[in-house]
Amino acid sequence: MKWLRENLFGSWGSTLATLGILWLAWTLVPPFVQxxxxxxxxxxxxxxxxxxxGAGACWALIAEKHRFILFGTYPYEQHWRPGVVILLxxxxxxxxALRRFWRPALALAWLGGLALIGLLMxxxxxxxxxxxxxxxxxxxxxxxxxxxxxxxxxxxxxLLALGRRSRLPAVRAICIGWIELVRGVPLISLLFMASVxxxxxxxxxxxxxxxxxxxxxxxxxxxxxxxxxxxxxxxxVPHGQVEAADALGLGYATKTLxxxxxxxxxxxxxxxxxxxxxxFKDTSLVVIIGLFDLLTSIKVALGEPMWSGFGVEAYxxxxxxxxxxxYAMSRYSQNLERGLERNRTHALKGx
Amino acid sequence: xxxxxxxxxLALVAAVLFVFWYVASNTAQNLEARKIASGFAFLAREAGFxxxxxxxxxxxxxxxxxxxxxxxxxxxxxxxxxGVVLATLLGTLVGLxxxxxxxxxxxxxxxxxxxMRNVPLLVQLFFLYAVITENFPGPRDALSPLPGVFLSxxxxxxxxxxxxxxxxxxGAALAAGAVLAWLLARWARRRQAFTGQPFPVFAAGAALVxxxxxxxxxxxxxxxxxxxxxxQGFNFAGGANLTPEFATLLGGLTLYTAAFIAEIxxxxxxxxxxxxxxxxxSLGLPRRRTMRxxxxxxxxxxxxxxxxxxxxxLTKNSSLAVAIGYPDLVSIANTTMNQTGQAIEGIAIxxxxxxxxxxxxxxxxxWYNRRIALKGxxx
Numbered sequence: 001m002k003w004l005r006e007n008l009f010g011s012w013g014s015t016l017a018t019l020g021i022l023w024l025a026w027t028l029v030p031p032f033v034q035x036x037x038x039x040x041x042x043x044x045x046x047x048x049x050x051x052x053x054g055a056g057a058c059w060a061l062i063a064e065k066h067r068f069i070l071f072g073t074y075p076y077e078q079h080w081r082p083g084v085v086i087l088l089x090x091x092x093x094x095x096x097a098l099r100r101f102w103r104p105a106l107a108l109a110w111l112g113g114l115a116l117i118g119l120l121m122x123x124x125x126x127x128x129x130x131x132x133x134x135x136x137x138x139x140x141x142x143x144x145x146x147x148x149x150x151x152x153x154x155x156x157x158x159l160l161a162l163g164r165r166s167r168l169p170a171v172r173a174i175c176i177g178w179i180e181l182v183r184g185v186p187l188i189s190l191l192f193m194a195s196v197x198x199x200x201x202x203x204x205x206x207x208x209x210x211x212x213x214x215x216x217x218x219x220x221x222x223x224x225x226x227x228x229x230x231x232x233x234x235x236x237v238p239h240g241q242v243e244a245a246d247a248l249g250l251g252y253a254t255k256t257l258x259x260x261x262x263x264x265x266x267x268x269x270x271x272x273x274x275x276x277x278x279x280f281k282d283t284s285l286v287v288i289i290g291l292f293d294l295l296t297s298i299k300v301a302l303g304e305p306m307w308s309g310f311g312v313e314a315y316x317x318x319x320x321x322x323x324x325x326x327y328a329m330s331r332y333s334q335n336l337e338r339g340l341e342r343n344r345t346h347a348l349k350g351x
Numbered sequence: 352x353x354x355x356x357x358x359x360x361l362a363l364v365a366a367v368l369f370v371f372w373y374v375a376s377n378t379a380q381n382l383e384a385r386k387i388a389s390g391f392a393f394l395a396r397e398a399g400f401x402x403x404x405x406x407x408x409x410x411x412x413x414x415x416x417x418x419x420x421x422x423x424x425x426x427x428x429x430x431x432x433x434g435v436v437l438a439t440l441l442g443t444l445v446g447l448x449x450x451x452x453x454x455x456x457x458x459x460x461x462x463x464x465x466x467m468r469n470v471p472l473l474v475q476l477f478f479l480y481a482v483i484t485e486n487f488p489g490p491r492d493a494l495s496p497l498p499g500v501f502l503s504x505x506x507x508x509x510x511x512x513x514x515x516x517x518x519x520x521x522g523a524a525l526a527a528g529a530v531l532a533w534l535l536a537r538w539a540r541r542r543q544a545f546t547g548q549p550f551p552v553f554a555a556g557a558a559l560v561x562x563x564x565x566x567x568x569x570x571x572x573x574x575x576x577x578x579x580x581x582x583q584g585f586n587f588a589g590g591a592n593l594t595p596e597f598a599t600l601l602g603g604l605t606l607y608t609a610a611f612i613a614e615i616x617x618x619x620x621x622x623x624x625x626x627x628x629x630x631x632x633s634l635g636l637p638r639r640r641t642m643r644x645x646x647x648x649x650x651x652x653x654x655x656x657x658x659x660x661x662x663x664x665l666t667k668n669s670s671l672a673v674a675i676g677y678p679d680l681v682s683i684a685n686t687t688m689n690q691t692g693q694a695i696e697g698i699a700i701x702x703x704x705x706x707x708x709x710x711x712x713x714x715x716x717x718w719y720n721r722r723i724a725l726k727g728x729x730x
Contacts (some may be wrong), residue, residue, distance in 0.1 A: 008456035014453040021455050025713050170360035184709035186667040188681055189701045196694040200381045203375045281471035311481025319470040326469035
């Protein structure tokens with residue numbers, strides 16, 4: 001009772017706001033529940049029951065198309081391969097999130113994992129026929145784009161960030177040029193550039209496929225944004241650390257690798273995770289250049305005459321999938337931030 | 352050491368130059384082989400495609416590509432400017448709601464922020480577009496949540512102030528009042544610096560800004576007629592009619608960016624130390640002036656830099672228009688590239704425009720940051 005009085009009816013304005021929200025909930029929530037759950041059509045091989053009078057949400061679309069949404073146009077009888085890839089990626093994400101696993105072996109696990117993923121997706125060995133990457137798609141492709149994008153962009157971004165703080169003017173100018181140029185333009189323009197201009201850049205006869213071109217654009221894009229985050233971490237390393245390393249007579253490479261980067265990256269983890277989230281969301285833009293990711297699969301499924309008109313259900317489902325991944329990452333980043341904060345104050349008290 | 356640094360830089364510059372030369376020579380060869388023209392001469396040619404909405408500028412398919420691109424640029428600015436204003440208003444409200452002592456309100460605001468930030472903007476745009484075009488009724492039985500406002504699958508029709516001769520004078524009076532108020536504020540600041548006597552700048556300034564337009568308004572007989580949209584044939588006429596594409600893009604950009612702005616506003620208010628409130632009160636400053644003279648300047652110093660970068664993000668995100676068919680700069684440049692085959696020029700135009708916007712805003716920001724930076728503190 002006391003809690004209610006303090007937190008919901010503390011003042012006239014507060015009471016008014018509470019009543020307003022309750023009224024809104026009363027008018028909006030029951031019809032939504034009715035539509036989304038009670039009247040919903042969960043399973044149906046076609047859309048006829050969904051089009052009946054009084055039918056609710058047509059989740060049958062998702063149920064019917066779930067293979068297509070997960071794997072795109074990957075050959076049907078080979079679907080277990082991208083399925084395993086999705087599980088493998090999820091396992092790698094979870095392992096990387098647990099601090100218990102933060103040791104050099106994790107990097108090896110990633111290298112091995114990525115190689116295995118490449119083998120599974122392409123195949124070409126006995127028992128696994130070759131599948132060209134034009135046919136990769138769905139959630140598997142979204143996760144692959146995000147993972148490989150970050151995996152390549154991250155090392156580049158460290159170099160860019162170090163270069164931007166370098167004392168050598170030419171190095172600095174090139175790094176600033178890359179970072180500011182990329183951050184100043186929308187990702188779409190880079191994707192367009194990759195899909196229509198990149199083929200012109202290469203000598204005659206050499207061509208790279210659409211997926212790789214898009215991936216290159218995403219890497220160039222992500223590297224610039226990550227570089228700014230890494231730079232923030234580099235700036236936060238106390239100057240005394242640099243001086244101590246110099247006093248020990250360490251060279252640039254040893255000083256950077258052993259003293260500065262470990263501290264800078266640790267400080268930068270929470271904002272790095274936020275950049276990962278933004279990048280994960282940005283992979284959805286490949287729909288514009290016609291790559292077959294999760295969002296494209298859903299759009300294509302909606303393009304069939306039988307299922308057209310159920311965009312609300314389909315995009316609610318897409319939102320849910322993206323939300324689950326992004327929300328997990330953002331909660332993780334918040335927890336980590338709190339943990340790091342605690343460690344730091346702990347260390348200070350100990351000192 | 353010196354020599355090594357110089358050699359390293361020389362090698363790097365040489366490598367970059369080589370890559371540029373290699374790409375340029377390949378491109379030149381490829382263009383020649385595919386018989387693609389280069390240069391910007393195509394801009395003067397006839398575009399030959401219609402554009403769904405071209406406000407402020409008449410346009411027809413017979414006009415040039417340059418004019419079509421200009422229409423696109425205007426459309427980009429139109430959605431970005433309105434979006435920035437609406438997102439700032441909504442974001443500030445949500446940010447303050449998150450700090451509310453009302454538990455329900457704070458939780459509702461937090462829910463809004465989490466949902467919006469964790470779903471890609473493009474998915475939100477597709478969703479809104481599906482809601483408008485698939486689920487709204489036709490114009491004949493349009494929803495009318497407020498009198499004069501109609502929601503239908505043809506877009507959103509809003510009432511608009513009917514044009515009146517006095518409105519131009521109203522604007523002139525407002526501008527004159529603003530200039531006077533600015534001069535008054537300058538004079539008052541100088542007088543306070545010399546004599547220590549404060550002047551009620553805010554009240555006097557508000558009177559100066561709002562007084563003359565109000566006088567003009569009343570003198571002209573209070574011309575406040577709304578042009579209401581009315582159903583004519585298959586669509587609404589009169590008032591302002593937002594197309595489904597514009598409404599989707601504006602709504603999506605506003606709702607999405609507002610979530611980020613809300614977090615910035617919240618962080619800004621929380622960044623001001625409690626001691627600042629207490630110090631101001633113990634100096635005897637009343638609450639209003641505490642907010643205006645002590646709290647707001649400090650909160651704004653934290654808020655404004657990330658806020659501008661959100662404005663830039665909103666402008667860059669408006670390029671997602673191409674996915675739902677709103678004719679912004681990117682989608683018109685895309686059509687142009689498809690028709691002329693001159694991809695390099697088209698992409699150069701897109702990048703050039705966005706870079707100009709971004710770099711000028713960041714230059715402005717740097718100037719502003721230097722101005723408000725604490726004296727003696729290094730940026």
